[in-house]
Amino acid sequence: MDNAILFKNVSHVYQENTPLEFHALEDVSLKIKSGSFVSIIGKTGSGKSTLIKHINALLKPTSGSVTIGDKKITSHTNNKHLKPLRQKIGMVFQFPEQQLFAETVEEDIAFGPSNFGVTGDELNDTVMHAANLVHLDHDLLKKSPFDLSGGQKRRVAIAGVLAMNPEILVLDEPTAGLDLEGQQYILDLIRRLNREENMTIVLVSHQMDDVAKYSDRVVVMSGGKVVKKCYPDELFTDVNFLNKYDLQVPETVKITKDLADKGVTLDKLSLDADELINGIINKLRNEDKDE
Amino acid sequence: MNNFIFGRYLPGNSLIHKMNPAAKMLIAFAYIIMVFFANNLITYIVMAATVLLFVLLSKCSFGYFIEGLMPMLWVIIFTVMIQVFFGSGGHVYFSWGIVKLTSYGILNAIVLTIRFMLIIAMSTVLTLTTSPLEISQGISALLKPLKRFNFPVETFSLMISISLRFVPTLTDETKLIMDAQRSRGVDFGDGGLIKRVKAFVPLLIPLFVSAFKHADDLSIAMEARGYQTNRERSHFHTFKWKPNDFVCMLLILVMAIVIFIYRS
Ligand SMILES: Nc1ncnc2c1ncn2[C@@H]1O[C@H](COP(=O)(O)OP(=O)(O)OP(=O)(O)O)[C@@H](O)[C@H]1O
Ligand SMILES: [Mg+2]
Secondary structure (H helix, E strand, O other): OOOOEEEEEEEEEEOOOOOOOEEEEEEEEEEEOOOOEEEEEEOOOOOHHHHHHOOOOOOOOOEEEEEEOOEEEOOOOOOOOOHHHHHHEEEEOOOHHHHOOOOOHHHHHHHHHHHOOOOHHHHHHHHHHHHHHOOOOHHHHHOOHHHOOHHHHHHHHHHHHHOOOOOEEEEEOOOOOOOHHHHHHHHHHHHHHHHHOOOEEEEEOOOHHHHHHHOOEEEEEEOOEEEEEEOHHHHHOOHHHHHHOOOOOOHHHHHHHHHHHOOOOOOOOOOOHHHHHHHHHHHHHHHHHHO | OOOOOOOOOOOOOOOOOOOOHHHHHHHHHHHHHHHOOOOOHHHHHHHHHHHHHHHHHHOOOHHHHHHHHHHHHHHHHHHHHHHHHHOOOOOEEEEEOOEEEEHHHHHHHHHHHHHHHHHHHHHHHHHHHOOHHHHHHHHHHHHHHHHHHOOOHHHHHHHHHHHHHHHHHHHHHHHHHHHHHHHOOOOOOOOOHHHHHHHHHHHHHHHHHHHHHHHHHHHHHHHHOOOOOOOOOOOOOOOOOOHHHHHHHHHHHHHHHHHHHHOO
16 A cells, blocks of 8 residues: 655644744655655754654644645644554654553553554464564563663564554654664664565664665755755765765765775765675775786 | 643743742732732722733733633632622622522622732733742742741752752653654543543653652762752852842832722
């Protein structure tokens, strides 16, 4: 089914008509194709979280409209009848472990699907499937979520979202505060969900290396506006643009550039570290042959 | 809910905003007491004129004062109803069982409404122009004299400022957790009473967990920095008594004298 996300001239004003009024989004238009992996980047306060909260109608546009599949959300949309939309969209917020509350890990993972009417064996299967997806030890399922380590809690929280079987997965800095291995694990999981289950991924991230490596498309935000929508290689080779918006240059791009400055031009730009290493090795081999 | 008591503060630069919080609280307190001494047309006009002056000086638009009235509206209506229908004395216009419509009842209802409005307007001036932190500092300044009677003023005011300090933090966390649970299919404020109460469990448990965690972290941080109970503490923002504080307090004093002269 096509679940494209379409923002049409969306503006959002916090605390409208008070002196604290704040225009967090201004005239944002954006299309996210079904099944794609899109990263949203931008400085802190640029409106990324505000943008993604529109995807499952936690926030409604002050003006303009957001369409997900065939459901259109405007400022007049009623708060009722949002359940089907919310089921379709998994939201992983920053520090999602804050949402844990149930007595056991198992119950917490089951919370989402049971709210959407899944029961009995089906519920059990869903919980097990989600736990397997995040590689959660089965002995942990009967434990209290509050007795787990930080990284384990994060996995439980993500499993709780995946258990809803979403078609679109929206993540707001899901790797913040994890060790390198934990970060890798979660990003690889997201990529797997994107490729194998054809889940649409919307990722908010400050880690340019990850954005460069994983995403199909990048959306750059600044001051509540979308300032660029493009392919990652297009964005990350434009160093002037990156500097202008205070975005880091990924290590892979830096290395490629340093090599070029020293006279070694690689055949193509690789944004994935492993690919880059292979590229360099090939280059060295070829040069050996030439001599 | 957001607009009630907390988060009503409107940052601003007016004369009233810049007043010493302790002076503002004294003024509001004195004013509210004086409301109960006013008892005829002249005194009520003086009271209303005074609060109007403060409202104008605060430079906050009237809309906020109307909004401040809203949460109290039902209380006012309820009290007025009781006065109108069960008050006794004076000319009886209408009577049915214990329900009586009398001239005194109606008069009382009008007086009550006026008093409510005056009190709400004055306290709204206070809460609109004073940040929670300033309120806590005002309270501790006013409590200082109690130290003589071994009242733990320092501890008490620290308690107030810590609580106020965490109101915005917990509000933010509440919003975040609500968003997360909504995304997992919770409908806050939908369905019958039991369903609604149940919906709050996934909100309250994470909130308590996080409140305890904040308390834990804070106590460790305070201990690490050598906090001891009931020692005199200094403040980053100190409030001096400025001329406008005295002018406003004088104004209230004059108002009080006028009211004592003209009340019947
Ligand atoms: N409830 C609110 N009321 C008023 N202003 C708000 C509210 N929530 C966010 N804002 C403001 O809107 C702007 C955008 O906030 P948002 O959370 O979308 O930024 P962000 O891009 O996600 O930043 P970060 O990278 O730090 O998470 C910020 O300047 C913020 O102060
Ligand atoms: Mg954010």
